[in-house]
Structures are given as C-alpha cells and as structure tokens.
Amino acid sequence: MNKSSDKEKWVNEVLSSTEGMKKAEANPFLYEKIIYKLQHRETVQDIPAKVLLPKWILAGVVILLLNSLVLVKEMNRGKNIRNTDTQGMGMLSELGNQTTYNY
Amino acid sequence: MFNTAISFVQQQEWAEDIAQEVFIEIYQSIEKFNELSSLGTWIYRVTVNKCLDQIRAQKRQKRFAFITSLFHKDNGELIHDTSNFEHPGILAERKEQAKALFQAIQGLPEAQKTAFLLSQIEEMSQKEIAEIMNVSVKAVESLIQRAKASLRKKLENIYDGRRK
Numbered sequence: 381m382n383k384s385s386d387k388e389k390w391v392n393e394v395l396s397s398t399e400g401m402k403k404a405e406a407n408p409f410l411y412e413k414i415i416y417k418l419q420h421r422e423t424v425q426d427i428p429a430k431v432l433l434p435k436w437i438l439a440g441v442v443i444l445l446l447n448s449l450v451l452v453k454e455m456n457r458g459k460n461i462r463n464t465d466t467q468g469m470g471m472l473s474e475l476g477n478q479t480t481y482n483y
Numbered sequence: 484m485f486n487t488a489i490s491f492v493q494q495q496e497w498a499e500d501i502a503q504e505v506f507i508e509i510y511q512s513i514e515k516f517n518e519l520s521s522l523g524t525w526i527y528r529v530t531v532n533k534c535l536d537q538i539r540a541q542k543r544q545k546r547f548a549f550i551t552s553l554f555h556k557d558n559g560e561l562i563h564d565t566s567n568f569e570h571p572g573i574l575a576e577r578k579e580q581a582k583a584l585f586q587a588i589q590g591l592p593e594a595q596k597t598a599f600l601l602s603q604i605e606e607m608s609q610k611e612i613a614e615i616m617n618v619s620v621k622a623v624e625s626l627i628q629r630a631k632a633s634l635r636k637k638l639e640n641i642y643d644g645r646r647k
Contacts, residue, residue: 390580391638394587395631397580398603402572406485410499414506 484530486572490604491534491596492541493568493585501533508533520614527601527615535593587637591630594618598626599634 407413484505489498508529516525573581588596594616601612602623609623616623 387639387642390642391635394580394584394638395634397573397577397584398570399577400574401570401577401581401604403486404489404498404571406502407495407499410485410502413499414503417503418507418510 484526487527487530487600487605488534490570490585490600491531492537493570493589495571497537501530501537504533505530524611524614527605528617531597531601531615535597538593583638583641584634587634587641590637591633595626595630595633598623599630602627 485498485502488501488505489495492498492501505526509526516522520528567582568585569578570581570585588599591599597616598612601607601615602609607615609620609627612623613620618626
C-alpha cells in the first residue's frame with residue numbers, strides 16, 4: 381500500500397516536473413551561424429545562368445571534340461589494320477609460291 | 484524554435500542544427516507560405532517535421548549500431564546518448580524527475596509525443612496544437628490523454644526498475 385502510494389507520488393512529481401520551466405536558450409552564436417550559412421548558400425546557389433552558360437557550352441564542345449578525336453583514331457586504326465592484313469596476305473602468298481618453286 | 488527542437492531531439496547540437504535548418508527553409512520558401520495559417524503555426528510545423536525527421540534518422544542509426552555491434556563490439560556505440568538528457572530550462576530541484584520524464588517521452592509514438600511536448604513544454608492551447616499538427620482539437624485532446632496514460636505506465640516501470 382505504502383509502496384504503491386510512493387510510486388504514484390513519484391510518478392506525479394515526474395509528470396509535473398516541467399512546471400515553472402524556462403525556455404531553453406540557444407548558443408549565442410547561433411544567429412551568426414545562420415547568417416553565415418545563408419550567405420554561403422546564396423553564393424553557391426545564386427550563380428547566374430549568364431555566367432554558367434558559356435562554361436556549359438565549352439564543356440560540351442570539349443566532350444564533342446574528344447569523342448570525335450577518339451572516333452577518327454579508331455577509324456584510322458581500322459584502315460591500318462586492313463592495309464597490314466592485305467599486305468601480310470600478299471607476302472604469305474609470295475612465300476608460298478617460293479616454297480613451291482624450291483621443291 | 485530551439486526550445487521545441489531540444490525537447491524533441493534531446494541533444495543540444497542537433498537542436499541547433501534543426502534551428503538553423505528551419506530558419507533557412509523559412510527564409511528560402513517564405514513566398515510559398517500559405518496565409519491561411521499563421522506564420523507561427525507554419526514555423527512550428529516546419530520545426531516539428533524537422534525534429535521528427537531527425538528522430539527517425541536517430542532510430543535508423545541505433546538500429547545500424549545494433550547490427551554493427553553484433554560484429555564489432557567497439558564500433559557499435561552511439562556517439563550521442565540521449566538517455567541522460569537534462570533540459571536546460573528545468574528548475575534545479577526538479578532536474579532528476581525531469582530526466583526520467585524525458586526518458587519516458589522518448590518512447591512515445593510520434594503524434595503523442597508532438598501533442599504532449601507542444602502542450603507541456605510550449606504551453607500551447609489544444610487549438611494551436613491542432614493547427615500545427617493539422618488534426619482536429621478532439622484528436623489533440625485524445626493524443627494528450629493517451630500520451631499521459633502511456634507516460635504514467637512507462638514511469639511506473641522506471642520506478643520499479645530503480646527499486647530492484
């Protein structure tokens with residue numbers, strides 16, 4: 381009986397422990413931190429499109445140039461391989477002929 | 484704003500982060516503000532949502548910490564432990580009791596926690612809470628009653644645990 385009334389008393393005390401409480405105050409530098417964050421975000425986000433557009437165009441041109449360069453190189457390599465293949469075949473047939481003559 | 488945040492997340496640094504985020508969000512989306520509700524209600528709504536997001540993230544982190552603790556005992560510890568939280572606004576003679584209260588509050592479901600904290604810590608009327616939570620006044624009344632009943636049970640368990 382005594383135990384349960386003690387428990388109830390304690391629970392009631394706990395539930396009313398927020399009475400008379402004051403508002404928690406933030407770090408005095410919080411306002412400065414917010415202002416800094418806002419300014420920092422603005423500088424990152426507010427880059428005008430006029431400034432960004434030429435950069436995007438330049439990046440696009442560079443990518444296109446690199447792609448075409450690789451394509452041209454690949455095409456040239458293909459041609460060279462075909463040339464060396466046919467040359468090789470010719471030499472082989474000549475070699476073949478020579479061996480026939482030797483026998 | 485900070486007072487609400489610290490009551491929800493029970494951690495000074497997180498509460499400051501939330502206050503910063505809320506301020507920035509309000510500053511950036513002030514044009515989207517719907518004038519049907521008051522500015523204060525809107526600020527509180529944003530704050531509560533940010534706090535609940537933080538608590539969810541905290542829970543995910545706890546779950547992850549539990550999983551990692553199964554493999555690495557040393558790495559499984561949480562950086563911030565909120566079980567010993569002391570609200571800075573609580574009167575000195577009630578700090579011990581308030582600590583138990585905040586410990587019990589942590590275990591409440593989101594809606595009950597929101598209604599209870601706004602009513603007890605922010606001393607808001609049920610009508611104001613209803614506007615912030617976007618529910619009816621009756622629903623708020625019921626949430627607060629259920630929160631108190633649930634807290635009573637949790638506190639009784641804490642009391643029994645301490646006596647053992």
